[in-house]
Amino acid sequence: MSSSIAKLGAQRIALGIMLLLAVSVLIFAGTQILPGDVAQAILGQSATPESLANLREQLGLNQPAYVRYFHWLGGVLTGDLGTSMTSGQGISSAIKGRLWNTLFLAFWAATVAVPLAIILGLIAVRYRNGWVDKLISGLALASTSFPEFFIGYVLVYFFAVKWQIFPGISTVYDGMPFLERMQAIAMPVTALTLVVLAHMMRMTRAAILNVMQSAYVETAELKGLSAFAVIRRHAFPNAIAPIINVVMLNLAYLIVGVVVVEVIFVYPGMGQYLVDHVTKRDVPVVQAVGLIFAAVYISLNIIADIAAIVANPRLRHPK
Amino acid sequence: MTNEIHRLGQQVVSGILSRRDFLGRAAALGLSAPFANSLLSNAARAAQPVKGGTLKAGLQGGAATDTLDTAHFSTSVDITFGRAWGEQLVQIDPKGGLQPALAEEWGSSKDAKVWTFKIRKGVHFHDGKEMTPADVLATMERHSDKNSKSGALGIMQGIDKIAVDGQNVVFTLKDPNADLPFLMDDYHLIIQPNGGKDNPAAGIGTGPYKVTTNEPGVRLGGEKFAGYWRDDRGFADQVEVIVINDATARMSALQSGQVHIVNFVQPKLVDLIKRVPGMTIRNVSGRGHYVFVARCKTAPFDNNDLRLALKFAIDRDEMLDKVLRGYGTVGNDFPINAAYPLFTEVEQRKYDPDKAKFHYKKSGHDGPVLLRTSDVAFPGAVDAAQLFQQSAAKAGIQLEIKREPGDGYWSEVWQKQPFCASYWGGRPTQDQMYSVGYYSKADWNESQFVNDKFDKMLFQARAELDPEKRKKIYADMGTIVNQEGGTIVPMFNQFIDATGAKVEGWIDDPNYELSGYYALSRCWIAG
Numbered sequence: 001m002s003s004s005i006a007k008l009g010a011q012r013i014a015l016g017i018m019l020l021l022a023v024s025v026l027i028f029a030g031t032q033i034l035p036g037d038v039a040q041a042i043l044g045q046s047a048t049p050e051s052l053a054n055l056r057e058q059l060g061l062n063q064p065a066y067v068r069y070f071h072w073l074g075g076v077l078t079g080d081l082g083t084s085m086t087s088g089q090g091i092s093s094a095i096k097g098r099l100w101n102t103l104f105l106a107f108w109a110a111t112v113a114v115p116l117a118i119i120l121g122l123i124a125v126r127y128r129n130g131w132v133d134k135l136i137s138g139l140a141l142a143s144t145s146f147p148e149f150f151i152g153y154v155l156v157y158f159f160a161v162k163w164q165i166f167p168g169i170s171t172v173y174d175g176m177p178f179l180e181r182m183q184a185i186a187m188p189v190t191a192l193t194l195v196v197l198a199h200m201m202r203m204t205r206a207a208i209l210n211v212m213q214s215a216y217v218e219t220a221e222l223k224g225l226s227a228f229a230v231i232r233r234h235a236f237p238n239a240i241a242p243i244i245n246v247v248m249l250n251l252a253y254l255i256v257g258v259v260v261v262e263v264i265f266v267y268p269g270m271g272q273y274l275v276d277h278v279t280k281r282d283v284p285v286v287q288a289v290g291l292i293f294a295a296v297y298i299s300l301n302i303i304a305d306i307a308a309i310v311a312n313p314r315l316r317h318p319k
Numbered sequence: 320m321t322n323e324i325h326r327l328g329q330q331v332v333s334g335i336l337s338r339r340d341f342l343g344r345a346a347a348l349g350l351s352a353p354f355a356n357s358l359l360s361n362a363a364r365a366a367q368p369v370k371g372g373t374l375k376a377g378l379q380g381g382a383a384t385d386t387l388d389t390a391h392f393s394t395s396v397d398i399t400f401g402r403a404w405g406e407q408l409v410q411i412d413p414k415g416g417l418q419p420a421l422a423e424e425w426g427s428s429k430d431a432k433v434w435t436f437k438i439r440k441g442v443h444f445h446d447g448k449e450m451t452p453a454d455v456l457a458t459m460e461r462h463s464d465k466n467s468k469s470g471a472l473g474i475m476q477g478i479d480k481i482a483v484d485g486q487n488v489v490f491t492l493k494d495p496n497a498d499l500p501f502l503m504d505d506y507h508l509i510i511q512p513n514g515g516k517d518n519p520a521a522g523i524g525t526g527p528y529k530v531t532t533n534e535p536g537v538r539l540g541g542e543k544f545a546g547y548w549r550d551d552r553g554f555a556d557q558v559e560v561i562v563i564n565d566a567t568a569r570m571s572a573l574q575s576g577q578v579h580i581v582n583f584v585q586p587k588l589v590d591l592i593k594r595v596p597g598m599t600i601r602n603v604s605g606r607g608h609y610v611f612v613a614r615c616k617t618a619p620f621d622n623n624d625l626r627l628a629l630k631f632a633i634d635r636d637e638m639l640d641k642v643l644r645g646y647g648t649v650g651n652d653f654p655i656n657a658a659y660p661l662f663t664e665v666e667q668r669k670y671d672p673d674k675a676k677f678h679y680k681k682s683g684h685d686g687p688v689l690l691r692t693s694d695v696a697f698p699g700a701v702d703a704a705q706l707f708q709q710s711a712a713k714a715g716i717q718l719e720i721k722r723e724p725g726d727g728y729w730s731e732v733w734q735k736q737p738f739c740a741s742y743w744g745g746r747p748t749q750d751q752m753y754s755v756g757y758y759s760k761a762d763w764n765e766s767q768f769v770n771d772k773f774d775k776m777l778f779q780a781r782a783e784l785d786p787e788k789r790k791k792i793y794a795d796m797g798t799i800v801n802q803e804g805g806t807i808v809p810m811f812n813q814f815i816d817a818t819g820a821k822v823e824g825w826i827d828d829p830n831y832e833l834s835g836y837y838a839l840s841r842c843w844i845a846g
Contacts, residue, residue: 086384087535094383153567160575168571169377169578171538171561266563266572268537276382276536 004316009306016302023294024076028069031283072287081288086280091288095273099292101172102262102269105185106254109192114247117197121204121243122236126227128209137205140198152191152264159187169266188265192258196250203246207239214238241308241315248304256293368824372844374555376833377569377578381562383536387522389509390462390469395582395832398506400539400560403553403839404445405509405524408436408455409500411747413828413835415660417500421450421510421525422488431495431784436488436503442548444512445529452483457514459488462507471507473755473762495782497789498750506836527553527840536562554824554843570817573598579822579844582832584815585698586644597820601834603827606658606745606752608650608811609697611690611707615805616767617737623803624682630668631675632718634710635809641706642699643812650808653800654743654752655793658829661749661786663794665801675714687719691732695725696740703809704740734765741765742812747830749793750781757800766805773799821845 039055056062060071075082081091120140124133143151160168170184211217212235220234259271270289277285309315327341345355381396389405392398408422422436442450461467463475477499480491490499502508509524522530525548528541539560547553561578563569566585572578574595584592584600592598613620613629620626635649648656651667688711692704701722708718723732723739732739746752755761758777759769773796780792800806814832818825824842828835834842 084384087386156568156571160577161571164575167577168575169561169563169568173532173534173538263565264568266561266565266568268534272536273383276384279382280384282384 008309012302012305016298020295020298024291027287027290031287082284084285085282091285098270098273102255109189109254110251113193113196117200118204121201124205125208125231140201143194144198148195148260149264151194155187155191171266188261188267191261200246200250204243207242208235211235211238240311244307245304248300252297252300255296368554368843369845370554372555373557375559375578376580377561377563377572379564379583381536385535386520387533388519389507392507396560396562399833399836401509402836403528403541403558404526404530406526407508408503411504411830413826425500431497431782432492434490434499438486442525443546444525445523445544448512450525452488454512455488455510456481456483457516458510461514461516469507471505474502497784498748501747528558552840558839573819579819580838582816584817586646592817599818601816601825602646602813603829604813605829608808609742611807612741612765613738613805614767619684620737622682624678625684626805628675628678630807631671632711632714632716633707633809634670638703638706639810642703647810647812650810652808653797655749655797656811659749661790661793665797672714679716687717689719691721691723691736691739693723693725693728695728697742700740753777768804
């Protein structure tokens with residue numbers, strides 16, 4: 001059994017790497033289609049034909065596109081993401097801190113949101129169609145329906161301005177004491193939790209309810225198990241694959257989709273970094289960030305796939 | 320009213336307002352003389368600088384792409400922090416005069432072609448090295464090098480030769496320039512060890528604060544430099560700039576006390592903020608102005624009657640009222656206002672649909688006129704364009720508005736399209752303002768304004784050392800731009816900043832926002 005899991009897992013990972021390569025081609029091609037090139041963007045209005053030619057030579061832009069692509073890819077594989085046009089600094093070192101900040105925020109948001117969503121989902125199923133279920137679903141839906149900036153501003157208004165419990169801006173820095181850092185991210189974590197909660201909660205509820213229709217659940221009920229025991233022992237384990245799927249989707253969102261929350265809470269993460277460089281048309285940075293985001297997305301999906309295979313023996317034996 | 324009195328009191332203490340004037344204004348506000356006197360002594364006591372603490376500013380205008388290289392300074396964040404860690408040769412004071420900084424005194428030859436600056440002795444850089452005339456020379460060389468990407472390159476172009484002579488630095492100019500010392504206040508021209516040639520982004524200067532933190536787009540921090548040479552600047556132990564580009568986040572950070580100073584307060588929020596206890600709005604009329612620019616050499620705007628028609632068709636009062644909520648003054652189609660030392664009035668042009676109709680007819684143009692605008696052209700530029708459209712419609716001129724995306728506006732629309740919205744931060748002197756924006760060969764001559772007589776007068780005024788004669792020349796130049804220019808100046812905006820409860824020592828400085836960008840070193844946290 002374990003060998004088939006390993007085999008399927010290896011297949012998924014290989015597939016993921018191929019996908020990532022395809023994405024890298026797309027990202028590279030996309031930035032080539034843009035009018036003008038990096039040299040023109042660097043020199044701007046003051047560009048003269050000679051200086052353009054010199055800079056192109058210097059940046060290796062005279063080589064054909066596929067050579068430059070492999071050069072770039074080679075750099076990425078060895079951890080060299082290139083040089084930022086605007087600051088002239090290495091991108092890898094600049095991104096490291098930002099990526100760490102984003103992962104830190106995503107980690108804590110996930111730590112709060114995932115268990116909360118699953119527990120709320122379970123409770124909703126236990127009391128399905130009762131007022132508890134309706135209350136939970138209603139509140140979760142409401143929090144998801146509000147745009148992120150609205151949730152952010154409401155939180156800031158009450159928790160930072162009115163009651164002054166948490167800081168309204170979440171500037172974190174290296175060497176910040178852990179407790180202070182946790183305090184600083186309290187509000188963005190809350191905002192993110194509210195944003196992703198409903199999706200995961202409703203998916204949990206729907207998946208378990210789906211299983212609850214099965215004959216074996218009826219059997220379990222008939223043999224006199226309590227409602228929670230039925231859900232916990234018979235329904236939940238069989239609903240875990242779709243739940244993991246939606247959890248992974250939301251985790252990916254927590255990393256690649258938090259631009260608005262980062263801007264509102266002034267959090268120095270990847271989203272803010274990307275926005276700053278897009279505005280200045282710093283193509284190498286945009287490429288690097290795009291690739292990192294794609295890698296995050298693809299790896300989380302692979303994890304979801306493998307977890308589903310582990311959880312569901314039927315997937316290991318394709319018909 | 321208490322706010323107003325408080326402010327006047329601070330002005331007396333900082334020497335901007337005389338004691339007699341203060342009592343007069345207090346009486347006008349209905350206060351008895353003894354009461355006003357006691358208020359004044361309170362103000363004087365409160366004005367005793369308090370040392371210590373961390374002064375934090377939450378500022379708009381920073382990005383991950385920022386650097387400490389003074390040559391690339393362009394945003395409020397770079398410049399404000401730069402003025403905390405570095406200094407120039409001179410400083411323009413709130414009244415528009417020049418104060419010595421790293422240069423003790425200066426003077427010129429009779430023809431204003433050779434300028435000598437005596438460099439102060441005993442001033443040290445943060446790395447412990449003493450600042451010398453050689454460092455000043457190297458700094459000027461770095462910023463005037465033809466291949467330099469320095470933002471100061473434009474103003475350095477008139478300099479032919481720079482040399483060190485003992486404790487002096489001597490500038491020899493290509494053409495006479497009576498205003499040269501004013502150029503030395505430019506925020507790019509921070510004096511650095513060996514001019515910053517070795518490491519442009521090292522952030523080492525002679526200012527009151529040593530750079531300790533540099534996280535571009537996030538946070539900049541400095542601690543008090545123990546060897547700082549003057550004692551009227553730099554009261555806090557630490558200063559910090561936090562980049563907060565979101566307007567709402569900025570205001571909430573101020574309200575919750577996370578920062579003490581913010582910039583770019585939107586006019587529509589001012590009344591709300593005034594109601595919050597402890598917060599002070601710091602608004603000051605400067606030289607910044609908002610403009611609609613028609614390119615004089617591009618059809619149909621190559622016709623002066625059409626330009627005049629548009630100038631008469633704009634309702635400046637309404638625009639000031641609705642777009643700036645009164646936080647500004649009306650413009651008069653030339654870029655100079657009373658904040659300039661040598662300003663003279665030109666008869667105010669008023670909204671006049673009949674005259675607009677007359678000139679429009681005379682221009683022979685018919686059909687719509689296309690005006691391009693964008694949110695980034697200036698705050699409220701889209702609303703302003705719509706108001707313009709309505710007032711012009713009453714004069715029978717059909718104005719078509721095209722809203723352009725903010726991304727790429729300055730590279731694709733500005734200086735490319737024939738008629739668009741734009742803004743200017745102003746310059747310390749009329750000479751600089753006209754030289755960068757209206758001289759026929761200027762890089763930023765956005766209105767393609769070419770007038771030989773005007774150019775000649777510009778050079779004539781530059782070489783003239785007698786202020787009265789210069790004033791006369793500038794008045795005539797203003798009239799020419801007003802009558803024939805392609806720039807419509809509906810309004811001068813104010814800089815609107817805000818400070819939290821305990822911030823004292825603020826000086827209203829019309830030169831730039833944030834107390835002339837000196838807020839971090841001028842202010843302290845009281846009690």
